[in-house]
Amino acid sequence: MDIYATLFELIDMRSFSNLWYWIALAVLWSTTSHFVLGVPFDLALKAKRHGGERMRDFEDLVRINTRRVLTIAEVSGLLLTALAGAVTSTLAITGFVYDVEFSQAVFFMAFPMLFVAAINIRMAHKIRDREIRGEALVATLRRHRFYVQLIGMCAIFVTAMWGMYQNLVTGPLGG
Template structure:
């Protein structure tokens, strides 16, 4: 096996039979559930345990991240929504109508993340609108993390089932 064969094998676009795809899926959901509104979850638990300065630090970081997110949505939210819808619909058509496996895999990664984005935006809006702070802020962040983990669990299950279906179909037809 020469260098070209090794590179082609490493950068194989048959995503569901590629180890790198599954590693990327695991890392993506691990990161998504660890960083809630841009705040590491351990910071939330530290504020819950110790209070005082840890709680103040949490509120400061959340306020900065929430204000940044709200500002981005006010300035370019419509354009971002249009771009995300365009990309997702393109991946959907390419993947499931034209049977491009790479587009299927990208859609199965991107669509659930877009749901996490909607959840994050809604949570940020609620924090600003209701002026949430202190213990209630910690509860909101933990609940948001739980919802992200639920989306991730369903996403991993659906992706695994679709990936197994694709690999079995390829095995029987190939």
């Protein structure tokens, strides 16, 4: 059997009918909702439960990641915004105007992440400006995680609806 045929059978370019796409989508949103501002959420729960040194470590990690997010936003924000806009627009045009299913699939993964990035920057500003500490910081990150999960649920729902529509329209043989 030809190696290219085997490879394309494994990496089926019809993304919405491919199990690997749905696994990647689940991993993307699971990881995104677990690492709130780059900090594993289980550390927030442990810090709240045990306090003391764990809370200080948690606060330090949040402070480091908050500063990192804000530095990236301030130094490279304009360039990253332009690049994200160009990539997202290219995916949208090739996906929905030229009907390339792979571009549609990547668009449904990338577009909601723009909203997550925006609320991450907003949350980082809030934490830095208000100097939130202790249990208030845990509560703030819990609320932020809820919004990230809400974006994720909406994104997965819309992706699933579009994917089912695509699978019904194209049929099992892709044509």
